Amino acid sequence: MDITYASSSLPDLVSSSASxxxxxxTSRPVKIIPLQHPYDSADAPLTSSSSSSSTTSFTxxxxxxxEMKTVDWIDFFLxxxxxxxxxxxxxNLQPDVIAGVTVGVxxxxxxxxxxxxxxxxxxxxxxxGLVPVFVYSIFGSSRQLAxxxxxxxxxxxxxVLGNFDSSSELYTELAILLSLMVGILECTMGxxxxxxxxxxxxxxxxxxxxxxxxxxxxxxxxxxxxxxDVDRSSQIIPLVNSIISGADQFSWPxxxxxxxxLAIILVMxxxxxxxxxxxxxxxxxxxxxxxxxxxxxKIFHPSSITLVGDIPQGLPPFSIPKDFSYxxxxxxxxxxxxxxxxxxxxxxxxxxxxxxxxxxxxNQELFGLGVANICGSMFxxxxxxxxxxxxxxxxxxxxxxxxxxxxxGIIMACALQFLTPLFEFIPQCALAAIVISxxxxxxxxxxxxxxxxxxxxxxxxxxxxxxxTLFLGIEIGVLVxxxxxxxxxxxxxxxxxxxxxxxLPGTTVYRNIQQYxxxxxxxxxxxxxxxxxxxFANTSYIKDRLREYEIAVDQSSKRGPEVERIYFVILxxxxxxxxxxxxxxxxxxxxQEYTTRDIQIAISNPNKEVLLTLAKSGxxxxxxxxxxxxxxxxxxxxxxxxxxxxNDPPKVPDSSSSxxxxxxGTQRNEDISASELESGQRDSIRSKDSDxxxxxxxxxxxx
Numbered sequence: 001m002d003i004t005y006a007s008s009s010l011p012d013l014v015s016s017s018a019s020x021x022x023x024x025x026t027s028r029p030v031k032i033i034p035l036q037h038p039y040d041s042a043d044a045p046l047t048s049s050s051s052s053s054s055t056t057s058f059t060x061x062x063x064x065x066x067e068m069k070t071v072d073w074i075d076f077f078l079x080x081x082x083x084x085x086x087x088x089x090x091x092n093l094q095p096d097v098i099a100g101v102t103v104g105v106x107x108x109x110x111x112x113x114x115x116x117x118x119x120x121x122x123x124x125x126x127x128x129g130l131v132p133v134f135v136y137s138i139f140g141s142s143r144q145l146a147x148x149x150x151x152x153x154x155x156x157x158x159x160v161l162g163n164f165d166s167s168s169e170l171y172t173e174l175a176i177l178l179s180l181m182v183g184i185l186e187c188t189m190g191x192x193x194x195x196x197x198x199x200x201x202x203x204x205x206x207x208x209x210x211x212x213x214x215x216x217x218x219x220x221x222x223x224x225x226x227x228x229d230v231d232r233s234s235q236i237i238p239l240v241n242s243i244i245s246g247a248d249q250f251s252w253p254x255x256x257x258x259x260x261x262l263a264i265i266l267v268m269x270x271x272x273x274x275x276x277x278x279x280x281x282x283x284x285x286x287x288x289x290x291x292x293x294x295x296x297x298k299i300f301h302p303s304s305i306t307l308v309g310d311i312p313q314g315l316p317p318f319s320i321p322k323d324f325s326y327x328x329x330x331x332x333x334x335x336x337x338x339x340x341x342x343x344x345x346x347x348x349x350x351x352x353x354x355x356x357x358x359x360x361x362x363n364q365e366l367f368g369l370g371v372a373n374i375c376g377s378m379f380x381x382x383x384x385x386x387x388x389x390x391x392x393x394x395x396x397x398x399x400x401x402x403x404x405x406x407x408x409g410i411i412m413a414c415a416l417q418f419l420t421p422l423f424e425f426i427p428q429c430a431l432a433a434i435v436i437s438x439x440x441x442x443x444x445x446x447x448x449x450x451x452x453x454x455x456x457x458x459x460x461x462x463x464x465x466x467x468x469t470l471f472l473g474i475e476i477g478v479l480v481x482x483x484x485x486x487x488x489x490x491x492x493x494x495x496x497x498x499x500x501x502x503x504l505p506g507t508t509v510y511r512n513i514q515q516y517x518x519x520x521x522x523x524x525x526x527x528x529x530x531x532x533x534x535x536f537a538n539t540s541y542i543k544d545r546l547r548e549y550e551i552a553v554d555q556s557s558k559r560g561p562e563v564e565r566i567y568f569v570i571l572x573x574x575x576x577x578x579x580x581x582x583x584x585x586x587x588x589x590x591x592q593e594y595t596t597r598d599i600q601i602a603i604s605n606p607n608k609e610v611l612l613t614l615a616k617s618g619x620x621x622x623x624x625x626x627x628x629x630x631x632x633x634x635x636x637x638x639x640x641x642x643x644x645x646x647n648d649p650p651k652v653p654d655s656s657s658s659x660x661x662x663x664x665g666t667q668r669n670e671d672i673s674a675s676e677l678e679s680g681q682r683d684s685i686r687s688k689d690s691d692x693x694x695x696x697x698x699x700x701x702x703x
Contacts, residue, residue: 032638033630079141079364083401095398100407102283102397103146103390107133107408108415109286110390110438111149112308112423113431117217118154118382119166119232120175122308122423122431125149127316128179128381130412132372137405140368141360142349144399146390146408147372151439152210152344153337153383155217159234159474160333166232170323172380174330177321179384180377181334186341186370193363198342200489204458205481206343207447208465212477214442215470217435219243224432225258227251227304234474253304257296258429261289265437283393286434293430294422306428311420315413316379336478337383341369345386352395389438461485496532498545501572501632508633510572524563524643526550527632529572536582543590550599561643566599568639572632573606584617591623600642602627602635 074081107129115125129148136147157175164171189195219239223230228249231242265285272282297307346362353360373383394404448466451459461484469477499512502519510527513519521527526549530542550566579587591601601623606614611628614620620628629635 032634035628035630076364078138079368080138080402083143083403087401087403092400092403096400096403097407099394099397099399100404101411102280103394103399103404104408104411105287106283106285106390106393107146107148107412108419109290109426109431109434110387111412112426113286113434113438114149114151114154115382116428116431117151117220117435118149118157118175119161120157120172120382121311123311123420124172124175124380124382126311126412126416126420127379128376128384130316130381130409130416131379132376132381132384133405133409133412135375136368136372137402137409139371140349140402140405141364142353142368142386143358143401144352144356144391144395144404145345145349145365145386146394146405147345147369147386148384148390148408149382150385150387151217151435151442152213152340153385155213155220155234156333156337156340156474157382158220158232160330162232162234173321173323174326175382176377176380177323177326178330178334178337179373179382180321181327181330182337182341182383183370183373183375183377185334185338186366186373188370189338189342190363190365190367190370195342195346195362195366198339200486201339201343201482202458202461202485202488204447204451204461205465205478205485207444208462209469209474209477209481210442211444211448212466212469213474214439216474217439217442221432221435224306224428225255227254235472236470251304253302254306254427254429257293257305257427258433261293261430262433262436264292265289265433266440269437279396283397285437289430289434290426293427294425297425297427307424308426308428308431309424311423313417313420315416316381318378319380320378332475336475337385339478341385342366344388345369348386348388348391352391355395356400389441457488461488490537493532494537495541496530496538498542499529499531500549501527501529503633503636508631510632510636520559522636522640522643523558523561524565524567525570525636525639526566526568527570527572527636529575531575533578534576534583534586535578535580539583539586543586546590561640563643567643568600568602569594570602570604570632570635570639572604573610574604576606576610579610579613581617584614584619587614587619588617588622591619600627600639602629602639604629604632604635 068076108126111125111129112122113125115122115128118125132147136145140147157178160178161171161174164174189197216234216236216239219236220230220232222239222243226243226246226249228246228251230246231238233239233242265288268281268285268288271278272280272285296302297305342362346365349365350360350362369385373381376384397404448459448462451462461481464484465477465481468480472480499514500521501510502513502516502521503510504516504519511519512529513521528546528549532538534542546569550569587601594601603614603623606628611620627635629638
């Protein structure tokens with residue numbers, strides 16, 4: 001077996017040039033792994049990395065479009081065709097029908113409850129649970145997501161329209177207009193594939209926001225329990241003040257009935273979650289509340305309990321929103337509702353798709369939700385989105401395809417056509433109990449405890465969002481939470497993690513010396529790894545840290561020649577996925593600065609795009625191709641041969657890089673092995689083949 005040891009055999013290390021002259025080293029010439037430079041090939045592209053990437057993406061997209069057949073286009077615009085073609089009537093029909101009926105029965109009372117929360121008449125909740133459900137079953141790609149009115153969106157609608165009289169026609173028209181705006185925004189983002197924008201909002205922010213909203217929603221329903229009016233507000237302090245100030249009007253009957261119905265719903269929900277054989281009870285809670293409340297009113301006729309009242313019978317008429325003069329004021333809420341749809345609905349849909357073994361496109365899902373809202377606005381619906389609780393029930397009930405959603409819509413249509421005369425006797429406190437039982441699940445205190453234990457920064461985000469939403473209002477809470485979330489993202493990006501690497505004993509592996517204290521470094525050499533892209537926002541921070549590593553050098557666990565300062569800085573660039581023009585300029589400035597102090601930069605393992613950018617900018621030519629390496633170990637072994645001998649007489653420093661390297665080369669007058677350089681022993685010359693400390697880099701079998 002022929003063993004190759006670490007030492008430089010690159011022609012550039014022993015050649016002379018006009019810009020840099022070197023004296024050939026007397027060290028034993030051996031091989032290192034060559035780094036393929038992008039400009040070494042005549043076929044190397046001259047386009048920038050970003051434009052090359054975008055061109056490749058566009059070419060891939062164009063090729064995909066050309067290869068699409070008629071069936072593919074049908075699947076793209078009508079995702080329901082995927083499950084319709086392969087529908088197994090024998091295996092899927094029964095579970096789909098059972099799930100659709102179960103969730104449909106749950107949807108009817110919830111729709112009326114959420115409409116009241118939004119400040120609308122209960123009939124508009126029923127309308128919202130009809131047309132969007134049918135439309136989503138056709139255009140939506142999730143087979144288990146249950147679409148319709150939800151508590152959080154209803155609260156947002158009530159909050160943005162709080163300055164209008166909820167009993168006026170304008171209030172209803174604006175709620176319907178908001179559905180149209182949300183639908184257009186969702187469709188636009190879905191078609192332009194912009195759903196990734198919401199990724200910048202931390203889950204901690206969403207958890208804090210929904211938890212605070214749950215408290216606000218619950219207190220807003222207190223008036224139906226207490227028997228007197230409470231001021232409408234999205235802030236907890238005005239709500240509490242209004243509740244306390246009207247305490248003298250407290251009425252026992254609605255409080256007792258509401259509390260009793262709420263207790264029944266919670267018990268049924270708990271039993272449905274904890275016992276598999278009683279799973280049906282989870283969906284039956286809202287229906288039980290409505291039935292019990294209506295029966296009590298029909299039997300005892302209590303005058304102190306307010307009822308839902310008359311509800312129009314029949315399907316919603318077709319009408320297009322007309323009043324667009326308030327569009328500008330509704331835009332922020334439309335964006336907020338769209339954000340909630342992406343974060344909650346699409347997240348739920350993707351989780352359910354993974355559990356049921358099929359793929360789901362987030363942007364196509366967003367498009368389906370948008371079409372559902374646009375069509376719903378033409379049939380008197382306010383904004384709808386996917387419901388977490390109903391989607392969970394739909395999944396647990398065995399839903400296999402979108403047919404379950406069509407069954408839900410049929411249940412809602414039957415309720416509108418035949419059951420609305422019975423709905424007028426439903427107590428308001430029963431609907432309030434349904435809302436409160438639903439939002440209790442939004443209180444995510446387990447998430448807060450988890451964040452406190454795992455990551456204090458994320459807990460801070462949760463707490464700030466929770467407090468601002470609770471005390472300053474929903475819009476301010478969301479803005480503050482998103483602002484802090486983006487601030488943390490920018491801070492982490494502008495202050496990336498930078499590690500000093502050391503060599504693990506007995507290996508050629510280099511790791512963070514903070515994580516691996518046993519790793520050792522070399523005198524005169526510092527190895528730095530930047531764990532992020534390098535771009536305009538973090539170049540200053542990276543340069544400052546590199547200067548710190550040059551000045552404050554840890555002398556513990558050091559090997560090699562006993563020199564007092566740094567001669568080489570090796571940049572491990574494997575984690576660097578991208579460099580921009582500002583980063584290139586910063587690296588050039590750093591090189592010039594190092595040159596004045598007789599310090600050489602070497603780079604290790606850059607990816608193709610990064611290396612191409614550095615080459616096109618002239619940085620590779622500036623530092624020299626011979627200082628680009630595949631492995632950190634290759635760079636270290638080459639640099640070790642250039643570290644000056646501390647026993648030699650001191651030389652007058654020269655600002656010229658070529659004179660410096662020439663001086664380093666002339667200091668080698670004897671054959672010095674790599675192991676002797678590492679250990680600092682220069683008094684004896686030992687055989688390279690018999691040195692037990694010498695570690696091979698490459699090995700090849702002789703034939």
